Amino acid sequence: MTATMPTRALGETPSRDTITSGHSKSRTPLIAAVVALAALAIVGFTLGHTAPTWLDAHVRPWFDSVYKWSQLNNGTNWAFRFVFHPIADAITWSNDKVLALLRALRWPGMLALTGVIGLRTGGRRAAITAVLALAGCGVLGFWDDTLITVALMLVAVGISLLVGIPLGIWAGLSLRADRVMRTILDTAQVMPAFCYLLPLVVAFGIGIPPAVMATVIYAIPPAVRLTSLGIRGVAVTSTEVGTSFGCTGPQLLTKVRLPLARRAILLGINQVIMMAFGVVVISALVGTGGLGQDVSDGLAKVNVGLAFAPGLAIVFAAVAIDRITTGERPSRRKNAIANQAIRAVLDNPRYVGAAAMTAIVGIAAVAKMTGLDDFPQSLRFDVVKPVNSLATWANDHLRNGVPIVGGTGSFSDFFVTHLLTPMRDLFQAAAWWLIIVVFAAIGWVSGGWKLATLCSVCLVGIASLRVWDLAMDTLSQVFVAVLLSVALAIPIGIWSGRSDRLERLLRPLLDAAQVMPAFVYLVPVIFLFNVGRVPGVIASVIYAIPPGIRLTSLGLRQVPYAPREAALSFGATGRQELFKVQLPLALRSIMLALNQTIIMVLSMVVIAALIGGGGLGLETVYGLRKGETGRGMAGGLAIVLLAIVLDRITQAWGKRSSGGLR
Amino acid sequence: MRNRFTRSASVLTLGALLVVATACGSDTKAPASTGSVAPSDTSATTDTSATTEAGADISLAVNPWTGAAVNANVAKIVLEASLSTKTTLVDIDEKATWPGLDDGSLDAVLEVWPSGHGADFDTYITGKKTVVDIGKLGPSAKIGWYIPTSMLADHPDLATWEGFKDPANAKLFATAESGDLGQFLMGDPSYVSYDEQIIKNLDLPLKFVVAGSEAALITAVQQAEKDGTPLLLQFWQPHWLQSKVKLTEVKLPDVTDACTAAATANDGSYACDYPVDILYKAASAKLEAKNPKAFAFLSKMQLTTDQQNEIAAMVDSDGKTAAEAAQTWVDANPDVVAEWLK
Amino acid sequence: MTESAISVHGLWKVFGPKAERIVKSPDADLPRGELEAKTGCVVAMRDINLEVAPGEVFVVMGLSGSGKSTLVRCLTRLIEPTAGSVTISGVDVTGADREQLLQLRRNTVSMVFQHFGLLPHRTLIDNVAFGLEVQKVDKAARRAKAEEILELVGLGGLGQRKPDQLSGGMQQRVGLGRALATDPEILLFDEPFSALDPLIRRDMQDEVIRLRSEVNKTMVFITHDLSEALRLGDRIAIMRDGKFVQVGTPEEVVGSPADDYVRNFVRDVPRSHVIAVGSVMSAPSDGDDAGTVNSTTKVRDVVPLVAHSDLPVRVVNDAGATVGSIDRVAVLSVIAGEDLHPEGSQGR
């Protein structure tokens, strides 16, 4: 939700972008490789078949047996009785306390608290936005459900930070830890929650604990990544200063490293919260109630409006929390001297803390006495009906009979028959080893033999999970979704990078697209595009373009003025300035946008499967919905492996394009 | 300065808020759920004037369909009004219900479709014995192949599976996803499905496509109804959609012993209709000791298919909440309820 | 000779894998590029020996990349030396355990950094008090001390500002203050003034000169600015490719460069500004003189005397005894850059 884009993008330390090894020096090996590939392709397609059984690593039965064992022993085994169950109890206890606190504040107190925090962290504007957004949850009629969701969120975020920040510090200090953790975090981020939700229920019981744990798994990566990035980003001089004055390790950490990494860590906290909102609906499947449950209910009734309203409340809650956790307060330098006396009071923690506390407690108390328990009925606004009539209208008018293009229905059919199916057939017709060779070659060209090895290992891993054909199906869909997303995101991103107006206009839309649970738009998407792979692709595109647009726009905006000025001084037109200066210099960021798009699309594979996408996503759905844990895990791991391959390749492109910057 | 400020301020504020919370948190309007689960429909009225002494609180699972919500709400009303047992309803996924019954955090689930829970039955009921089967709910359910009724006018032969042998007929159901074959649409992958085997073993020119979720399946049905396009799908009775969209079940070969054997062996040779699902109730093994009266009542509680449909219709067609519908029905049928409490 | 404040023997620093193997091996003499291609290592500093007397200002000069920073950091093991030994105030630094090393860094040696190295999240007061805070001095005491130091470096009353609100020169005053706050015996400066403009730089140099005369600290001062070196240094070491190519007083370095590298370095320095009369004088003459000067007087300062007289100038030592004489020809030849008294220098 912030200007800088989340997650993995930032996981890459800028300092690590050394120029890749000398593989690009000569073209001869490249040509040789192309010839060899052509030969391989002929063999590969004539002997084409799916991955052989001897590669089977028996991952599925292993997970199944572990799951079965846990089902049978979760009442007696020490690991459950002395580790998981106490953790579950602690989580339940904290959640109950937090929720009681939020409820005790009542809505006026909650709004006041939000406002006060917002004023402190982001200034007046942030405070107003946050208060309005939170009030919006009440206006939509979901006040108490919002509290339930926010309480769960706070507990999950608390645990994520408690665990994530120390891990991030460790990763920031040790390169080896960083490397190991990176793989784990990638897995945590891409592994669909559907795979591990049921095992979590077996371990922790139903309700809040497994939901919190699932949220933690999904949301912890940015805490670790950004802390590590922040620690790594501390200038060597600063640590040297610390050491030269005789700091011990812990002193260096608390007095130098952590304070200097503060901004990155704060951004991490913000990102953790945003990620946590991403699993609200899924976590409701285990009995948490709250907004997620409301969305599920709407979906079960196949009622667009009913699912949309709580979805919108989730967006509002996310916006509120985002605004009070991102803001750097506007600089106080300017009027520092003018208002010194006032500042002296305002800056004194005792005065302000006490005043804020008294105010909030007072408001809550007054609310209690005057019986302001429920969010006032008179302020409620019903969005269900308008949304439903909009959906009906779209269904009636966009699906068929639009002049020239023919409507979304025929678009969808065209897409399936001319793009998705041929591509899937191509991938599935090629021998499994041919695909591996192709990816190894791409890896080699992009990042040298190390990357080639990594790609091969990951793909062999997929083969060993016995999901080869499904993976190829998913790959073809991911491919198409990424193409579509990029085709949309980059032009829009460029445009918004050059127009402040558009950027401002887009911000709330992108925020909403990113936080709105995909479950909300599943039904309208099917309305328009029929059940099948296309609605899945469309849903992925909706989810994946916001980071693409943001990063492209950010990249363009970050191009320093000096080279642009130079170009202008040579008489470059606006177009020339864009194509000859801005775009080349923003290339790295655009590559990052591509990378993020791919990751986002992959994280939607499961959702796509809920509307007919099939492939690996459907396997993981089986994991949860049928209790076939092994099957779900195999699917989930395959998605992770696919993600690692595509991620590392595109990251290598990003690094190479940085060559242009130097 | 700034750092320290923010820190102290938040610590102070939080401290104060905690005080407030402990001071007035206990008597807020919405009772803070002390279990690990959040209540749904706490608004249902509670009659505490019952004669019996209060039993231990219990929680009932509500799986995501109307029937399940209706049963649970009826039970809740009776438990609270007549047995003074405070009852929490927990909205939860079908599969996640079982570990909940297993460790006792859920006390009962009142509508289990046996076809989807064979493994759970084996693990928890016959295996660990932490969950007990507490008898039939009453209604039975049936999965089958369905087409829009309107199609029968032009294609009467589609009433039985043999009509689908004709490639021209099958082709009516073709979509972009199924290519030249007819599309057979399956919804939520968690539901039992022999469709692929049936298609293969009966040699029908159909392609099995998974919509992925019940919502997707229902949307597809509504779309087909609206556009008047053909659709062949796996669907079942009872379902609220059946009252809104006219669907006709396609007749498949009768269930034979060979079929049942094939289903048990899971050898891929299934080639007949789906068996009838007799819905049952399951409870945590701990419930009987914890609240024997509730246990006895839940074991005894039964609804006929008509009764369940009647309550469900109030929800699906009249727009009542499940709690309101259940209350209306309970008020109107005191004798049925009395029978359960005997 | 009194005990050295700093004493360094055979100190090496090699960056890269298996660095120890390079030390003293034939590989170490390979050109930089070849060595790096062969072993992946860079020799940043090789076989450095040096003694710094208490109260001395020892300047290290060299081009960028010659290993100056590496040297000064190896002294307190901010960078771990690959081989050799360092002794500071009698403490064997290279053999010191963690505790000794902390004590040394906290109490004995302080460093002033090239880009000031102020901690941006702390106010000036807290920056200056940093060293004391690390030593766990209580808050009131360290604040008081820090106030006093800020006053000393001319920033009294600005204690509540943050570093980014100050100009470069002011920031480096804070850096200096921070180093002084712990009252160390030894100060290490790593190109402290190279980022400052010439006027402020001069100011700061004056500050160091003042410090030196007032508080008499031992200093190791890194710079690549020759005039700075000449102004401040008691002795100057010229570094090239990690080695000392010459160590000597300013006069020695300017008067008799050890090789072309050094010669190039000092070429533009007006020798008469650096060379003392004592190093170019001839035997005492018996006749009249145009005046009397101390042997440490720079040649430049004799010019007015010889300009108005044909007579030589008498040169006396600190005790007042005549030690030699200098005439107009000798002065002119220093100014012209010729060496007319080869026996008086150590040139090639």
Ligand SMILES: Nc1ncnc2c1ncn2[C@@H]1O[C@H](COP(=O)(O)OP(=O)(O)OP(=O)(O)O)[C@@H](O)[C@H]1O
């Ligand atoms: N961490 C390191 N790893 C590898 N090589 C290094 C490292 N630090 C310094 N070097 C190399 O050691 C040599 C000496 O570096 P040093 O920083 O001591 O030079 P310097 O004389 O201080 O230069 P400058 O005047 O630019 O500060 C340089 O060639 C540098 O490239």
Ligand SMILES: [Mg+2]
């Ligand atoms: Mg240096």
